[in-house]
Amino acid sequence: MKKALKFLTLIITLILFSCGGSDKKDEPSYGKKEPEKKEVKEPASKRVDLNNKGIGPITSVDLGLVVDKNMAAHGKEVYDKMCTACHKAEKKFIGPSPKGILERRTPEWVMNMILNPEEMVKEDQLAKDLLIEFNGSPMANQNLTKEEARAVLEYFRTL
Amino acid sequence: MAKIGKYILGIATLIFMTNCGNNNDSNSGAMSSSKAEKVYVAPGEHDEYYAFFSGGYSGNITVAGLPSGRMLKEIPVFSQFPTSGYGYSEETKPMLNTSFGFVPWGDAHHPDISQTNGELDGRWIFINENNTPRIARISLTTFETEEIIELPNSAGNHASSFVTENTEYIVAGTRFAVPNPQRDMPINEMKGQFKGPLSFVSIADNGRMNLEFQLNMPGFNYDLAHPGRNKSHGWFFFTSYNTEEANTLMEVNASQNDKDYIAAVNWQKIVEYVKNGGGEKAPGTYAHNVYDEKTHTATSTMKEGVTMVDPREVEGAVFYIPIPKSPHGCDVDPSGEYIIGSGKLSTDLSVYSFEKIQTAIKNKDFVDDSYGIPVLSYENTIAGVVAQPGLGPLHTEFDGKGNAYTTFFISSEVVKWKLGTWEVLDRQPTFYSVGHLMIPGGNSRKPFGKYMVAMNKITKDRYLPTGPELEHSAQLYDISGDKMELLSDFPTHGEPHYAAGIRADIIKDKSKKYYELSENEHPYAAKSESEAKVTRNGNEVHISMTMIRSHFSPDNIEGVKVGDKVYLHMTNLEQDFDVPHGFSIIGANTSEILVMPGQTKTIIWEPKREGVWPFYCTDFCSALHQEMQGYIRVSAANSNTPLKFTLDE
Numbered sequence: 001m002k003k004a005l006k007f008l009t010l011i012i013t014l015i016l017f018s019c020g021g022s023d024k025k026d027e028p029s030y031g032k033k034e035p036e037k038k039e040v041k042e043p044a045s046k047r048v049d050l051n052n053k054g055i056g057p058i059t060s061v062d063l064g065l066v067v068d069k070n071m072a073a074h075g076k077e078v079y080d081k082m083c084t085a086c087h088k089a090e091k092k093f094i095g096p097s098p099k100g101i102l103e104r105r106t107p108e109w110v111m112n113m114i115l116n117p118e119e120m121v122k123e124d125q126l127a128k129d130l131l132i133e134f135n136g137s138p139m140a141n142q143n144l145t146k147e148e149a150r151a152v153l154e155y156f157r158t159l
Numbered sequence: 160m161a162k163i164g165k166y167i168l169g170i171a172t173l174i175f176m177t178n179c180g181n182n183n184d185s186n187s188g189a190m191s192s193s194k195a196e197k198v199y200v201a202p203g204e205h206d207e208y209y210a211f212f213s214g215g216y217s218g219n220i221t222v223a224g225l226p227s228g229r230m231l232k233e234i235p236v237f238s239q240f241p242t243s244g245y246g247y248s249e250e251t252k253p254m255l256n257t258s259f260g261f262v263p264w265g266d267a268h269h270p271d272i273s274q275t276n277g278e279l280d281g282r283w284i285f286i287n288e289n290n291t292p293r294i295a296r297i298s299l300t301t302f303e304t305e306e307i308i309e310l311p312n313s314a315g316n317h318a319s320s321f322v323t324e325n326t327e328y329i330v331a332g333t334r335f336a337v338p339n340p341q342r343d344m345p346i347n348e349m350k351g352q353f354k355g356p357l358s359f360v361s362i363a364d365n366g367r368m369n370l371e372f373q374l375n376m377p378g379f380n381y382d383l384a385h386p387g388r389n390k391s392h393g394w395f396f397f398t399s400y401n402t403e404e405a406n407t408l409m410e411v412n413a414s415q416n417d418k419d420y421i422a423a424v425n426w427q428k429i430v431e432y433v434k435n436g437g438g439e440k441a442p443g444t445y446a447h448n449v450y451d452e453k454t455h456t457a458t459s460t461m462k463e464g465v466t467m468v469d470p471r472e473v474e475g476a477v478f479y480i481p482i483p484k485s486p487h488g489c490d491v492d493p494s495g496e497y498i499i500g501s502g503k504l505s506t507d508l509s510v511y512s513f514e515k516i517q518t519a520i521k522n523k524d525f526v527d528d529s530y531g532i533p534v535l536s537y538e539n540t541i542a543g544v545v546a547q548p549g550l551g552p553l554h555t556e557f558d559g560k561g562n563a564y565t566t567f568f569i570s571s572e573v574v575k576w577k578l579g580t581w582e583v584l585d586r587q588p589t590f591y592s593v594g595h596l597m598i599p600g601g602n603s604r605k606p607f608g609k610y611m612v613a614m615n616k617i618t619k620d621r622y623l624p625t626g627p628e629l630e631h632s633a634q635l636y637d638i639s640g641d642k643m644e645l646l647s648d649f650p651t652h653g654e655p656h657y658a659a660g661i662r663a664d665i666i667k668d669k670s671k672k673y674y675e676l677s678e679n680e681h682p683y684a685a686k687s688e689s690e691a692k693v694t695r696n697g698n699e700v701h702i703s704m705t706m707i708r709s710h711f712s713p714d715n716i717e718g719v720k721v722g723d724k725v726y727l728h729m730t731n732l733e734q735d736f737d738v739p740h741g742f743s744i745i746g747a748n749t750s751e752i753l754v755m756p757g758q759t760k761t762i763i764w765e766p767k768r769e770g771v772w773p774f775y776c777t778d779f780c781s782a783l784h785q786e787m788q789g790y791i792r793v794s795a796a797n798s799n800t801p802l803k804f805t806l807d808e
C-alpha cells in the first residue's frame with residue numbers, strides 16, 4: 001500500500017508539472033544580479049554599424065563605383081516629396097540627417113528602414129534605439145517602391 | 160499490489176490525457192452548434208459579410224460585419240457629419256446642395272448594391288433620400304459618397320434606389336402625389352390633378368448618374384419597387400396605395416379601396432421610345448453633385464428640364480395589376496418569375512406570375528383602365544396566394560433555394576414559405592415589430608442564403624435602457640437549415656429601413672488604403688513641406704498646410720487680421736494605411752476635418768478677436784500627437800503685421 005501511495009504521489013507530482021508552461025524559458029533566479037553595465041552608449045544616430053543589413057525585403061545592394069547621376073536626380077525628387085517633412089540634410093530634424101549615412105549604415109539597412117519601418121523599429125536593435133533617441137517619433141512608411149527607395153539611396157551618396 | 164498500481168496508473172493516464180490543453184477539439188461535440196459560436200468572430204478575424212444599413216433619419220449608412228453585428232463604419236451620405244467634416248469642409252459642402260439650397264440632412268431608406276448579370280458586383284452602393292428626393296452613389300473602394308442627384312417634380316422618394324441587373328438604371332418614385340409641375344392650387348382639388356412621377360436614372364460605366372426621363376403616372380402613392388431580373392429583366396414593378404386619391408386623414412381615407420395597384424413598367428420600351436425622340440421637355444430644376452477623387456472636391460451643377468413621358472403614349476409599356484389592400488413591399492424572386500406583393504392591410508400574400516402577366520398583356524386581358532392605363536385582371540395574373548401567413552406583411556427576400564422569407568409587422572414575425580407551393584415552412588418571432596429584412600444578395604439572382612437579418616422598428620426591453628430614445632434592434636438568423644434559428648441581437652443606428660449585404664471577399668481586397676499624393680490635384684494641395692504657403696487676396700487668406708506624424712508645416716503663422724476669411728487647406732503627407740490626421744482651431748464655426756493620407760481638405764476660419772490662437776491634430780496619430788499643434792497670430796483689422804509663416808525658425 002505504501003508503495004502504491006508513493007507511486008500515486010509521484011504520478012500526481014508528474015501531472016502537476018506536466019501542465020502549462022512547457023514553453024517557459026529558464027529565467028534568472030532571484031537575487032542573482034547581472035553585473036551592471038556602466039559603459040555610456042553612443043547615441044544610436046552616431047553609432048557605426050557596417051554589418052547590419054536590417055530586416056526587410058532588401059538583402060543585397062550593388063552600389064556602383066561612381067554615383068549614377070540620373071538615378072540620384074530621380075532620388076532627389078522622391079526624397080523632396082516624400083521625406084523632407086521629417087529629414088533635412090543640414091540638420092537633425094524630426095529624424096536624423098541622411099548626410100553621410102553610408103559611412104554609418106549598410107545600403108541594405110537604409111533601404112529596409114525606408115521600405116519596412118514598422119518591423120525595423122520593432123525588431124532591429126539599431127532602429128529601436130533610434131526611435132527612442134528621436135523621441136518616439138515613428139519613421140513613416142511612405143510606401144515607396146523598391147526602385148524609388150534605391151534612387152533615394154543613390155541620392156544620399158551625393159549629400 | 161501490482162493490480163492497484165496498474166489501476167492507479169490507468170486512472171492517472173486518463174487524467175493525463177484529459178486534463179491538459181483542450182486546444183484541438185473546440186470544433187467537435189455539442190459546442191459546434193452553439194449560437195454563440197456561430198456569431199463569434201475571434202479577435203483579429205474578419206466577418207464573412209458586409210452589411211450596409213440605411214440610417215433612416217440619420218441620413219447616412221452604417222456598415223456592420225456579419226455574423227458578429229459589429230459596427231465597422233458610418234458613411235456620411237445625406238447628412239452633415241462632423242466626425243469627418245463631411246458637409247462642413249469646403250470640398251464636401253456642394254454634396255448637400257439642392258434646388259432648395261443647402262440641405263444639411265436627409266432621410267435615407269433603401270440601399271442597393273450594383274449588379275452585373277444579376278449578381279452583386281460590389282462596385283457601388285446606392286441609397287435614396289425620401290424627403291428632398293435624391294439618390295446617392297457610394298464607392299465601395301473608398302466607402303465615400305461620390306455622387307448625389309436630385310429628382311425634380313417628385314415628393315417622397317421612397318420607391319428607390321433599386322438597381323436593374325446590369326446596373327443600367329436606378330429608379331426613384333413619388334410617395335406623396337403632387338402637382339406636376341408644382342403650382343399653387345387648392346389641396347382638395349388634387350384628384351386627377353396630382354401626379355406621381357417615376358424617375359429613371361441611368362448609370363454610366365464610371366458610375367455617373369443621369370436623369371434620363373420621368374414617367375408621369377397618375378397621382379397615387381408609389382411606395383416600393385423592384386426591378387425584374389432574369390426572365391423579367393427589362394421590367395420594373397412598383398406598388399402604389401391611395402388609389403382613392405385622398406388628401407386628408409389618409410390612414411382612413413387611403414384605406415377604402417379593396418384593391419390598389421402594382422404598376423408594371425417595361426422600362427426598356429420607354430428607353431427606346433425616348434431614344435427615338437419620345438417624351439416632352441418639361442420644367443424641373445435639380446442639383447447634380449459629383450465628388451472628384453483626384454481633386455478631393457465636389458462640384459454641384461444646377462440642371463434644368465427633364466424628359467417627361469406620358470405612360471399612355473407608349474404602347475404596351477405600362478400596366479396596372481390589382482393588389483389587395485394598400486400594398487407595401489414589391490419583391491421579385493431570383494428567377495424573375497414571381498412578383499410578391501404585400502398588401503399590408505391584407506392577411507394574404509399575393510404572388511404574381513411574370514409569364515401570366517405577359518400572356519394577359521398579349522391577350523389584352525384588361526378588366527378596366529385607370530386614367531387611360533390598362534388594368535390587368537387579378538385572377539389571370541396571380542400565380543398563387545400564401546394564405547393567412549401572418550398579420551401585416553411588408554417585405555420578402557429569398558435564399559436562392561426556392562424559399563421566400565416575409566416580414567409581418569403586426570404579428571411581429573418572419574415567415575418562411577415555399578415558392579410555387581405557397582406552403583408555410585417555418586415562422587420565427589422578432590423583437591419587436593419587424594420592418595424590412597435582409598438576406599445578403601437577397602435582392603439578386605444569386606442570394607447567399609446563409610444569414611437573414613430582421614430590422615425591427617421597436618426595441619423596448621431588448622437592451623439596457625438608455626432613456627426614451629433607443630437604437631433600433633436587429634436580429635440575426637441562421638437560415639442554412641430547414642428552420643430559421645435566431646442567433647443574436649444587435650443595435651443599429653438611426654432607423655435602418657433596409658440593408659444590403661455582400662460576401663466580404665468580393666470587396667475587401669479592393670478597399671482603398673490611402674490616396675496617392677502624386678495624384679492629388681487639389682488646387683491648394685501642398686504635396687510637400689516646400690509647397691506649404693500662405694497667400695493673401697484682399698481679406699481672403701489661403702493657408703496650404705501639411706500634416707505628417709507629428710507636426711504641421713507651417714506651424715507658426717502671423718499677419719492674419721480680424722475680419723479675414725481664412726481658408727485652411729490641409730494636406731496629409733502620409734502614404735500609409737490608417738494614418739489620418741485631424742484639424743481644428745479655436746473659434747471656428749464649423750466642424751473639425753479628418754484628412755486621409757494623400758488627401759486635401761479645407762475649412763474656413765473667420766477670426767473675430769485679436770490674439771494668438773492654437774490649432775491642433777484631433778486624431779491621435781503617434782506618441783507625439785499631443786505635440787502636433789501650432790499657432791496663428793491674429794492682429795487688429797487695421798494692423799500692419801506682415802504675413803509670415805514658419806516651421807522651426
